[in-house]
Amino acid sequence: MLRGRSKLFWALVALVAALVVFYLPSLVAYRYTAGSQNASFLTHPWRSWRFLVAGLTVPGDSRLKTSGAAYQEADRLFRGSELEVVAARLLYLDPGDAYTFEPLPADADRSGLPADLDQATIVPPFRFVWQIEGRVRRSGQDLVIAMLDYRSGDVLWDVREELPPRHTQSTYSPTRRRARST
Numbered sequence: 001m002l003r004g005r006s007k008l009f010w011a012l013v014a015l016v017a018a019l020v021v022f023y024l025p026s027l028v029a030y031r032y033t034a035g036s037q038n039a040s041f042l043t044h045p046w047r048s049w050r051f052l053v054a055g056l057t058v059p060g061d062s063r064l065k066t067s068g069a070a071y072q073e074a075d076r077l078f079r080g081s082e083l084e085v086v087a088a089r090l091l092y093l094d095p096g097d098a099y100t101f102e103p104l105p106a107d108a109d110r111s112g113l114p115a116d117l118d119q120a121t122i123v124p125p126f127r128f129v130w131q132i133e134g135r136v137r138r139s140g141q142d143l144v145i146a147m148l149d150y151r152s153g154d155v156l157w158d159v160r161e162e163l164p165p166r167h168t169q170s171t172y173s174p175t176r177r178r179a180r181s182t
Contacts, residue, residue: 025052034089034131036101051092061154070130070148078134081160083118083145087133090150094122101131103144103159118164120144126151134159 025048029041033051041048051056064070071086079083093099100121128150135142147156 023048023050026050028052029092032090034091037091043115043126054092058128059151062151063178064130064148064150067130070150071074073148074130074132074134074146075152077155077158078145082100082137083159084137085132085145086142087132088148089133091124091129091131091147093127093129095124095127098123099129101144103162105142108143110142117143117159120159120162121149122159124150124154124156129156 005170022044023045026041026045027050029051034042034057043050058065064073069091072170074085074088091099098121100119103117103120124147126149130148130150131144132146132148133142134145143159144160148154149156
């Protein structure tokens, strides 16, 4: 059955197999990262191999290993505030390099929000960061409300530091960082 196949057939089979092997990590990375990043794994598949290796070498003592754990931590942080946690999305970043992001979507209603909320920058200590997406309860405005470190669980950025006081009423102080557990 396989003997009668031409060389062209086997070349096509080899090409398809190579493409599947080359792009399979891209599909994994696409599935597990935030929407702001996932398309870059399809256009730069070699980056998805780095993501896969990084994912396999994550320290076992990381505090926020799952999106559920990150969501629960963010929910605890924002409980009692005017901000509602909607989702926790994984970002794959270069540790030590500044990462600039836009907390508000391009089509956002910016009335009542500070003008400098267009961009924010963090310097991640670890390659994985949880981007916490949320909503202002009164207006229904969607935005990025926090960035949490995957390994330590520390708050890297909190939108309440940027918002007017009416949005920041909570028992949590964004400037007080949690001590790392050993």
